[in-house]
Amino acid sequence: MSLAPRLDLRQSQSLVMTPQLQQAIRLLALSNLEIEGFIAEEIEKNPLLEAGATDAVDRPEPVVAEPSESGGGDGEAALDIDRSAAFDEDSPADRQGALDGGMGLGGAGNGAGPEDGPDLDGFANPDISLADHLLAQAGTAVPGADMFVAAHLIDQIDEAGYLTAPLLDMANRLGVPLARVEAVLGVIQTFDPTGVGARNLAECIALQAREADRYDPAMAALIDNLDLVARGERARLKRICGVDDEDLSDMIRELRDYDPKPGCRYGGEPAVAVIPDVFVAERGEGWGIEINGATLPRVLVNRRYYAELSKAGGGDKASKAWLSDCLASANWLVKALDQRQRTILKVAGEIVKQQEGFFRHGVAHLRPLTLAKVAEAIEMHESTVSRVTSNKYLSCKRGLFEMKYFFTSAIQAADGGEAVSAEAVKSAIRALISAEGPKAILSDDTLVDMLKGKGFDIARRTVAKYREAMGIGSSVQRRRQKALEGA
Numbered sequence: 001m002s003l004a005p006r007l008d009l010r011q012s013q014s015l016v017m018t019p020q021l022q023q024a025i026r027l028l029a030l031s032n033l034e035i036e037g038f039i040a041e042e043i044e045k046n047p048l049l050e051a052g053a054t055d056a057v058d059r060p061e062p063v064v065a066e067p068s069e070s071g072g073g074d075g076e077a078a079l080d081i082d083r084s085a086a087f088d089e090d091s092p093a094d095r096q097g098a099l100d101g102g103m104g105l106g107g108a109g110n111g112a113g114p115e116d117g118p119d120l121d122g123f124a125n126p127d128i129s130l131a132d133h134l135l136a137q138a139g140t141a142v143p144g145a146d147m148f149v150a151a152h153l154i155d156q157i158d159e160a161g162y163l164t165a166p167l168l169d170m171a172n173r174l175g176v177p178l179a180r181v182e183a184v185l186g187v188i189q190t191f192d193p194t195g196v197g198a199r200n201l202a203e204c205i206a207l208q209a210r211e212a213d214r215y216d217p218a219m220a221a222l223i224d225n226l227d228l229v230a231r232g233e234r235a236r237l238k239r240i241c242g243v244d245d246e247d248l249s250d251m252i253r254e255l256r257d258y259d260p261k262p263g264c265r266y267g268g269e270p271a272v273a274v275i276p277d278v279f280v281a282e283r284g285e286g287w288g289i290e291i292n293g294a295t296l297p298r299v300l301v302n303r304r305y306y307a308e309l310s311k312a313g314g315g316d317k318a319s320k321a322w323l324s325d326c327l328a329s330a331n332w333l334v335k336a337l338d339q340r341q342r343t344i345l346k347v348a349g350e351i352v353k354q355q356e357g358f359f360r361h362g363v364a365h366l367r368p369l370t371l372a373k374v375a376e377a378i379e380m381h382e383s384t385v386s387r388v389t390s391n392k393y394l395s396c397k398r399g400l401f402e403m404k405y406f407f408t409s410a411i412q413a414a415d416g417g418e419a420v421s422a423e424a425v426k427s428a429i430r431a432l433i434s435a436e437g438p439k440a441i442l443s444d445d446t447l448v449d450m451l452k453g454k455g456f457d458i459a460r461r462t463v464a465k466y467r468e469a470m471g472i473g474s475s476v477q478r479r480r481q482k483a484l485e486g487a
Contacts, residue, residue, distance in 0.1 A: 024336035028343065028387040032277045032295040035337070039297055048306050048330045052298030130159060130196070130266040137191045142184060149174060149184045153197070161196040161263025162204070193262035201260055202226055208258040218243050222251050229255065232480040276395035278348045278403070280359065287352050287359070291341050292395075299337060301330045343380075347388045350374050351406050358406070359396055364428065366421040368410030411458055425456050426466050433472055438482035443475045 030038060043049045131154055138150040152174060156165040167185065171178040189197040194211045198204035205223050209215040218241045222229065228237050229252065238248055259265075279290045309323055351374065357365030371389075375382040389403035408421040432450055436442050442450070444463045451458055467474075473481065 024332075024339065025387065027336055027340050028384065029390045031275075031391045031393075032292055033275055034391070035340075036295060036297055039299055039333075039337075042333055043299075046326050046330055046333075047309075048302050048326045049333070050300050050302050052300050128266060130157065130161065130263045131155065133266050134188065134191055134196065138188065141187055141191070146180070146184050149176060149181055150188060153181070153185055153188055157197060157263065159263055160261040161193065161198070163197050163199050193259070193265055195259060195262040204260065204262065205255065205258050208262075209254075212254075214254060218247070219251055219254070222248075222255070230480070232483040234483070274393055274400060276400055277392040278344065278394045280348070280352055280394060280396040282359075282397075287349075287356075289345060289348050289352060291344060296341075299334055301327070301334060343384070344388055344392070346378050346380075347374060347385055348394065348403070350378050351394075351403065353377075355406050359398065362398065362427075364424050366406070366408060366423045366427075368421050369407050371407060374407075411456060411462075420456060422466070425451065425458060426470060428454055428456060429463065429466055430470060430472070433467075433478070436478075438479075441475045441479045441482065 027035065027038070039051070043051055134154045134157065135151065138147065138154065142150045152170060153163065156163055156170070158164050163185070167181050168178055171181045174181070185197055189207055191197070195204040195207045198207055202223050205226070206215060206220070209219055209223065221241045222237065225237060225240055228240075234245075234248060238244065241248065241251070243251070275295055276292055277295075279288075279292060281288050306323065306327055310320070351369075352359060354369050354374065354377075355367060357367060371382045371385045375385045378385075389407070392403045394401050394403050394406075405423070408423045411420050411422055411425050428451060429447060432442060432447060444460050444467070447463050447467075448458060448460050451463070464474075472478070
């Protein structure tokens with residue numbers, strides 16, 4: 001074999017994704033509100049693009065599914081590609097718009113404008129952090145010489161309102177007597193919200209009880225034994241507090257009224273309403289499926305302005321090339337948005353077809369479904385379906401659901417019949433536990449037997465896993481909770 005350098009010619013084929021195709025694929029994973037922001041950026045960059053009215057948006061005709069058949073537009077295959085390269089597709093929608101479907105699928109109350117009722121956002125807590133709120137109070141309640149101690153103490157209070165640093169360490173760090181730090185902390189513990197600056201739950205509750213003038217010896221003993229309250233040991237609590245059943249029940253009810261995390265009232269991010277991307281409603285024997293056009297602005301290509309710029313540019317080749325690029329980019333964006341909408345409708349239509357039992361009868365009829373099954377039915381790639389269902393929400397008469405919600409794992413039926421959805425099993429577990437009596441708490445083994453009676457063949461460890469995933473305690477925890485609620 002020769003080791004001398006040489007030149008070789010080789011011919012090969014490869015799939016090259018253009019920037020426009022990458023952009024079109026990225027658009028699939030964005031919600032309608034994210035698309036709105038993306039369009040605004042494109043309009044700023046491209047002089048040939050302009051926004052139209054949202055009520056006249058050019059969008060695909062609503063799908064009428066019997067039970068669900070939806071057609072795709074030309075060029076959908078361009079978006080149906082297995083793209084392994086990483087793109088930033090998962091940014092959450094951070095703005096909200098009006099709810100109104102063109103077919104009136106938005107549900108009751110969605111058509112009301114701001115003038116039709118009060119602005120509920122006006123009732124939200126002011127956007128102020130807990131530290132700022134405490135510092136403002138310290139400015140008037142703490143002497144100037146102790147203000148630096150107060151500032152350091154407030155800096156060590158977490159978002160729940162608890163002091164996280166030991167006072168002795170704080171005193172050594174600041175070089176001041178421990179008594180001085182304790183005195184300043186005592187002042188901070190009088191601030192609003194009541195209970196702030198506590199070093200543990202018992203102290204937090206005690207501060208609130210003192211504020212309510214309910215911190216008598218019996219209540220103090222109860223607060224010192226919160227572990228017994230959690231375990232429901234009423235007999236021991238009565239002996240320790242020196243009260244009877246009626247007084248103990250009243251004291252426990254008072255405990256429930258106190259806030260264990262007073263600091264959480266401040267500094268939290270305001271809740272943002274989830275806006276549906278797709279509306280689904282019954283239409284005769286089938287289903288109507290429509291894109292939420294209220295949050296999808298209309299995009300137009302201003303061809304008249306293009307003609308004017310072409311004439312004004314004269315024979316400048318650079319100007320003509322730039323203008324041609326703007327026109328091509330504008331046309332591609334309009335086409336990509338249309339393909340996106342048609343693809344979303346196609347996927348949503350197949351979801352409704354596969355999960356028709358859920359839409360008609362509820363979660364108990366939710367069937368096992370995978371991305372691959374939907375992709376095979378609509379003849380697209382599984383990655384395309386995954387992108388389409390990311391960050392998208394579907395609104396129907398049963399509520400608002402993330403489109404990923406309809407894809408669930410399968411649980412084998414006890415009678416060997418058709419497998420059932422894991423969500424249906426969770427719903428059955430929740431219903432059984434909700435119906436249990438205070439003296440008939442269901443163990444996981446009992447739940448297994450009852451679920452088998454309903455046709456669900458499920459192991460005990462799976463019941464425990466689903467129960468914990470739903471935030472439901474064990475039978476022992478629920479029994480204690482029922483006992484406290486009956487106090």
